[in-house]
Amino acid sequence: MAGGSYRVVVWSTGGIGSIAIRAIQERPNLDLVGVWVHSAEKDGRDAGELANGEPIGLAVTTDADALIALKPDCVVYAASGPERDALAIPDYVKLLGAGINVVTTSTTRLVNPHAYEPAEWRDQIAAAAKQGQVTLYASGIEPGFAADYLPLVLSTQSSRIEKIHSYEIGLYDDYGVPDIMSDALGFGRPLEYQPWISFPGAIAGEWHGQLRMVADALGVELHSVRETFDRAVTERTLEVAMGTVEAGTCxxxxxxxxxxxxxxxAIVIEHVTRLAPDVAPNWPTLPNALGYRVVITGTPDIDCTFDVTLRDRKKAGIESMTSGAGAMVATAMRVVNAIPYVVEAEPGLVSSVDLPLTIPRQAFNPA
Structure with a gap:
C-alpha cells in the first residue's frame, strides 16, 4: 500500500475487466497502474477507451513482465476463455510467486480453494502464495455469493436447518459465446446431442466446492453429491446472441x-437457464430476466429472492449485455471490493468464509 491507496493491475479488458477498470478509477483507495491484454491489436491502446470509450491516460500492454515489474499490490484477474483453468493457473503461480496478491473471477471453482481439484494445481498455487507471502481469492455473484456465501449469511438467523436450496434462474439470450452455449451446454442442439455439462461428474465438479463450503461452515459432513440434468426444446425459432436457435432444439x-x-x-444448488421466457414455463421462474433465490427450510423458514439490475451501463463499462449486465457488475465488484481485505489477509488461498465481510471502502456516493 503506497500513499494511502492500493496499486492495482487489471488482467484483461473483457466484460469483467472493463467493469473493474472503471470501478477502480472511481475509488480513492485504489490506484490503477496497469492493464494486461492478450491481443496484439489492443497493445498500446488506452485502457479507458477499451473499457467504455472514455480515455483515462493509461496504455494497456501485452507485456506481463513489465506489469509485474510495477510491483502492484494486487491483480484483478479477469481473463476468460474455454481453457481458462489451464491458462490461468500458470499466471497465478507467476504473479503470486512475484509477491503480488490476486483476486480472480476466472477460475470459478477456486471460490472454495480448499476443495479445488486437481490437487496438483492447487498445491502449485498454494506453494507460490507461500513463496510470495501473498493471497489468492476467487469470487463472483454465482459462484461466489448467491449459492454459497449468501446462504451462510441467511443461516445466522436459523435455530435449526433441514435443507438449503439455492437457485440461479435467468435468460441467457444475450450471452453470445457459441463454444460455451452450444458445445458445452447444448443450446440450439437436438436433444440427441450430449453436451459436456451432461457427462457424469461435470455438474458435481462445477459446484462440489460450493456445496462443501456451505457444509463445512455449518459443521456437517458432505457424504456425496448427486446430479440432475434436464433439457427442454423451444417450440419456435429464436434469434439470440449466440445465433439462430431452431424450433425443436434445446x-x-x-x-x-x-x-x-x-x-x-440437504444442500442444493440449482440453475435454470432459458433462451426465452416461454421455454419450459413449468420450471422454476422469477419475476425478472435474471435472479437468485435462497430457501432455507428449518426454524424459521427463510426465503430470500434478489436480482441485480443496472441503470447506467456506460458508466459501469458495459455497452452490450441486457439481462446479465447487473450480474456482471456484481461479479466484478465481488473481487474489486475485496482487494484491501485480500492484501491485508494472511498469505495463502482463501474463500469468502476466510475473509471478513468485504464492505466496499470509499464506494458510498450519495450523488
Missing part, C-alpha cells in the same frame, strides 16, 4: 448439484 437447461448429508438431500 432452449432451456435445468441442472442441480445436490449435497447429501446423513443420507438425505
Amino acid at each position: 432452449g432451456a437447461l435445468r441442472m442441480q448439484a445436490i449435497g447429501i448429508v446423513d443420507g438425505r438431500d
Whole structure:
C-alpha cells in the first residue's frame, strides 16, 4: 500500500475487466497502474477507451513482465476463455510467486480453494502464495455469493436447518459465446446431442466446492453429491446472441448439484437457464430476466429472492449485455471490493468464509 491507496493491475479488458477498470478509477483507495491484454491489436491502446470509450491516460500492454515489474499490490484477474483453468493457473503461480496478491473471477471453482481439484494445481498455487507471502481469492455473484456465501449469511438467523436450496434462474439470450452455449451446454442442439455439462461428474465438479463450503461452515459432513440434468426444446425459432436457435432444439437447461448429508438431500444448488421466457414455463421462474433465490427450510423458514439490475451501463463499462449486465457488475465488484481485505489477509488461498465481510471502502456516493 503506497500513499494511502492500493496499486492495482487489471488482467484483461473483457466484460469483467472493463467493469473493474472503471470501478477502480472511481475509488480513492485504489490506484490503477496497469492493464494486461492478450491481443496484439489492443497493445498500446488506452485502457479507458477499451473499457467504455472514455480515455483515462493509461496504455494497456501485452507485456506481463513489465506489469509485474510495477510491483502492484494486487491483480484483478479477469481473463476468460474455454481453457481458462489451464491458462490461468500458470499466471497465478507467476504473479503470486512475484509477491503480488490476486483476486480472480476466472477460475470459478477456486471460490472454495480448499476443495479445488486437481490437487496438483492447487498445491502449485498454494506453494507460490507461500513463496510470495501473498493471497489468492476467487469470487463472483454465482459462484461466489448467491449459492454459497449468501446462504451462510441467511443461516445466522436459523435455530435449526433441514435443507438449503439455492437457485440461479435467468435468460441467457444475450450471452453470445457459441463454444460455451452450444458445445458445452447444448443450446440450439437436438436433444440427441450430449453436451459436456451432461457427462457424469461435470455438474458435481462445477459446484462440489460450493456445496462443501456451505457444509463445512455449518459443521456437517458432505457424504456425496448427486446430479440432475434436464433439457427442454423451444417450440419456435429464436434469434439470440449466440445465433439462430431452431424450433425443436434445446432452449432451456435445468441442472442441480445436490449435497447429501446423513443420507438425505440437504444442500442444493440449482440453475435454470432459458433462451426465452416461454421455454419450459413449468420450471422454476422469477419475476425478472435474471435472479437468485435462497430457501432455507428449518426454524424459521427463510426465503430470500434478489436480482441485480443496472441503470447506467456506460458508466459501469458495459455497452452490450441486457439481462446479465447487473450480474456482471456484481461479479466484478465481488473481487474489486475485496482487494484491501485480500492484501491485508494472511498469505495463502482463501474463500469468502476466510475473509471478513468485504464492505466496499470509499464506494458510498450519495450523488
